[in-house]
Amino acid sequence: MTYSRNVSLIRYPNGTPRGEDFQLCETTVTDPAPGEILVRNLWMSVDPYMRGRMRPVKSYVPPFQLGESLDGRAIGQVAISRNPAYPEGALVRNNLGWREHFLSDGAGLQIIEPRAIPLQAYLGIMGAPGMTAWVGTTHIGKLKENENVFVSAAAGTVGSAVCQIAKIFGCHVVGSAGTRKKVAWLEEEAGVTALDYRACKDLTSDVAERFPNGIDLYFENVGGAHLQAAIESMNDFGRVVACGMISTYNDTVPAAGPSNLMHIVKKRIRMQGFIVRDHMDLRDAFEEQMGSWIADGKIKWRETVLESLERAPDAFIGLFKGENIGKMLVKLGDPE
Amino acid sequence: MTYSRNVSLIRYPNGTPRGEDFQLCETTVTDPAPGEILVRNLWMSVDPYMRGRMRPVKSYVPPFQLGESLDGRAIGQVAISRNPAYPEGALVRNNLGWREHFLSDGAGLQIIEPRAIPLQAYLGIMGAPGMTAWVGTTHIGKLKENENVFVSAAAGTVGSAVCQIAKIFGCHVVGSAGTRKKVAWLEEEAGVTALDYRACKDLTSDVAERFPNGIDLYFENVGGAHLQAAIESMNDFGRVVACGMISTYNDTVPAAGPSNLMHIVKKRIRMQGFIVRDHMDLRDAFEEQMGSWIADGKIKWRETVLESLERAPDAFIGLFKGENIGKMLVKLGDPE
Numbered sequence: 217m218t219y220s221r222n223v224s225l226i227r228y229p230n231g232t233p234r235g236e237d238f239q240l241c242e243t244t245v246t247d248p249a250p251g252e253i254l255v256r257n258l259w260m261s262v263d264p265y266m267r268g269r270m271r272p273v274k275s276y277v278p279p280f281q282l283g284e285s286l287d288g289r290a291i292g293q294v295a296i297s298r299n300p301a302y303p304e305g306a307l308v309r310n311n312l313g314w315r316e317h318f319l320s321d322g323a324g325l326q327i328i329e330p331r332a333i334p335l336q337a338y339l340g341i342m343g344a345p346g347m348t349a350w351v352g353t354t355h356i357g358k359l360k361e362n363e364n365v366f367v368s369a370a371a372g373t374v375g376s377a378v379c380q381i382a383k384i385f386g387c388h389v390v391g392s393a394g395t396r397k398k399v400a401w402l403e404e405e406a407g408v409t410a411l412d413y414r415a416c417k418d419l420t421s422d423v424a425e426r427f428p429n430g431i432d433l434y435f436e437n438v439g440g441a442h443l444q445a446a447i448e449s450m451n452d453f454g455r456v457v458a459c460g461m462i463s464t465y466n467d468t469v470p471a472a473g474p475s476n477l478m479h480i481v482k483k484r485i486r487m488q489g490f491i492v493r494d495h496m497d498l499r500d501a502f503e504e505q506m507g508s509w510i511a512d513g514k515i516k517w518r519e520t521v522l523e524s525l526e527r528a529p530d531a532f533i534g535l536f537k538g539e540n541i542g543k544m545l546v547k548l549g550d551p552e
Numbered sequence: 553m554t555y556s557r558n559v560s561l562i563r564y565p566n567g568t569p570r571g572e573d574f575q576l577c578e579t580t581v582t583d584p585a586p587g588e589i590l591v592r593n594l595w596m597s598v599d600p601y602m603r604g605r606m607r608p609v610k611s612y613v614p615p616f617q618l619g620e621s622l623d624g625r626a627i628g629q630v631a632i633s634r635n636p637a638y639p640e641g642a643l644v645r646n647n648l649g650w651r652e653h654f655l656s657d658g659a660g661l662q663i664i665e666p667r668a669i670p671l672q673a674y675l676g677i678m679g680a681p682g683m684t685a686w687v688g689t690t691h692i693g694k695l696k697e698n699e700n701v702f703v704s705a706a707a708g709t710v711g712s713a714v715c716q717i718a719k720i721f722g723c724h725v726v727g728s729a730g731t732r733k734k735v736a737w738l739e740e741e742a743g744v745t746a747l748d749y750r751a752c753k754d755l756t757s758d759v760a761e762r763f764p765n766g767i768d769l770y771f772e773n774v775g776g777a778h779l780q781a782a783i784e785s786m787n788d789f790g791r792v793v794a795c796g797m798i799s800t801y802n803d804t805v806p807a808a809g810p811s812n813l814m815h816i817v818k819k820r821i822r823m824q825g826f827i828v829r830d831h832m833d834l835r836d837a838f839e840e841q842m843g844s845w846i847a848d849g850k851i852k853w854r855e856t857v858l859e860s861l862e863r864a865p866d867a868f869i870g871l872f873k874g875e876n877i878g879k880m881l882v883k884l885g886d887p888e
Contacts, residue, residue, distance in 0.1 A: 477775065481825040488821070
């Protein structure tokens with residue numbers, strides 16, 4: 217029997233989630249039966265998409281249930297094994313975050329063997345967010361060399377990876393971010409030209425100014441005014457890769473969309489949504505490509521880490537306040 | 553020297569175009585020089601896209617100039633020929649509508665030899681609108697058999713062709729139109745299930761009701777509430793073929809767009825704009841396919857005809873009042 221804790225929702229948030237919407241519960245986990253393992257989580261991810269599951273409505277993933285542990289991507293270590301495929305000490309990527317321990321028969325787990333890359337990068341640049349950036353840019357956006365690329369939420373994990381992938385393609389890249397600190401990180405460390413959108417008087421004209429030759433690919437993480445500005449500057453046959461629209465996630469009354477969608481016809485724009493989960497057949501190709509870019513020093517990333525499970529709601533809420541640079545993570549423990 | 557008349561703009565319309573925005577001018581055309589022909593127009597087309605050219609701003613086609621004849625698709629007959637490639641009496645498709653006569657060296661003209669199809673159909677079902685429907689549905693929308701298809705402005709030339717093409721593909725098709733007369737035509741003659749959107753209390757829920765299995769392909773001619781309704785009912789991996797957004801063309805202040813664009817991400821929707829002009833390499837394939845469908849009685853169409861050049865502004869303005877069923881045409885004369 218192992219003592220554990222998990223985080224669940226007491227109620228569905230109204231607007232921006234608040235601490236009071238969550239609860240930390242103490243639980244126990246029984247010892248593994250034959251074929252099972254006990255996993256101790258070391259790192260967990262909080263991601264904007266989780267907000268969509270905090271509503272009692274159907275989406276592409278089912279909603280979270282009140283009073284039941286939330287879940288999400290995490291990395292754990294096998295603490296007790298009764299399954300030879302997962303020996304004690306093995307590091308396993310799993311989808312059972314927001315809790316300290318869990319039992320598993322191995323379904324949905326992948327053993328990882330970190331190379332020169334920190335363990336938690338498998339939740340960021342080497343994990344779903346990094347792969348989201350890569351799939352979106354290369355497979356959905358069909359990025360070509362020397363194109364003009366605009367990226368919103370550019371200091372986030374996905375956005376900063378998109379910017380740097382586009383730089384590797386020799387593109388003219390501008391990333392939008394919401395604080396001077398983020399802009400500084402993008403410009404000084406990641407080598408990406410950045411636009412502080414909170415300092416813009418008129419985002420549409422500021423974006424137009426940064427793209428005298430128009431935008432060929434817009435990587436959409438934000439929605440609202442960013443989408444309007446991008447569409448306005450888009451070139452003929454431009455692509456809008458729709459990865460997320462974080463500006464809209466906490467709306468209690470849906471905000472109106474861009475008023476310039478007719479440009480989609482006039483400019484023959486392709487706007488396409490995608491979810492990385494649909495592209496898991498590409499994971500090996502992604503890991504090989506990203507691993508080699510990282511080894512060559514071509515991709516940089518940042519993390520914002522909060523320590524211990526009780527901080528998980530703060531980490532999650534922080535995503536919507538723009539508190540993180542790069543991947544927002546919660547550290548639950550060190551490997552043994 | 554030949555007496556002729558043309559129609560031009562006196563001023564750029566503000567909002568819905570009015571008769572006072574146009575003028576009818578008397579002109580003369582000189583006799584053809586060697587290599588030239590004199591063409592007498594018999595039919596001309598008015599199309600919603602022309603509204604976009606009645607603004608002094610850059611679009612995918614240059615704006616009309618004040619005081620210069622408007623232009624657009626037309627069919628004429630060679631009246632005097634000094635070019636053996638275009639003998640007298642030949643019927644020529646041209647882009648110099650809105651005028652009675654013009655001189656040409658043949659550039660941009662195509663000789664047509666109507667089969668069992670009325671001449672003016674080459675401006676409609678056998679012309680650019682018919683090809684727009686076919687290219688949009690099959691090449692941009694990649695329509696598959698037995699899908700669920702929603703079409704706005706379904707009683708127009710493009711929309712009614714899309715509906716019938718989708719029926720040929722065995723699809724479940726619902727077309728939206730704005731008058732009882734249009735609905736009756738669609739249902740009774742074209743065999744298409746129709747929705748009278750002006751009689752809907754809530755378009756989004758009415759569309760949802762008509763598509764219990766969701767929408768796989770939405771053919772977008774209207775924008776606004778229609779787009780919102782379609783996106784709301786769209787299936788995963790659905791496609792929005794963006795052909796036009798007539799509800800927005802006369803806006804003096806751009807209207808806000810749909811508030812549910814985040815579904816593009818969640819449902820992995822592809823929304824893609826197109827213009828038939830980019831696909832002219834497919835014209836032979838289109839004419840063969842459409843010709844054979846027409847010969848088999850699988851495609852029906854309607855025309856709304858006004859007579860004489862002075863009615864051309866009324867015909868054009870009528871497009872935005874929903875006055876036409878099927879192709880809106882102006883007849884300028886009979887062939888000799």
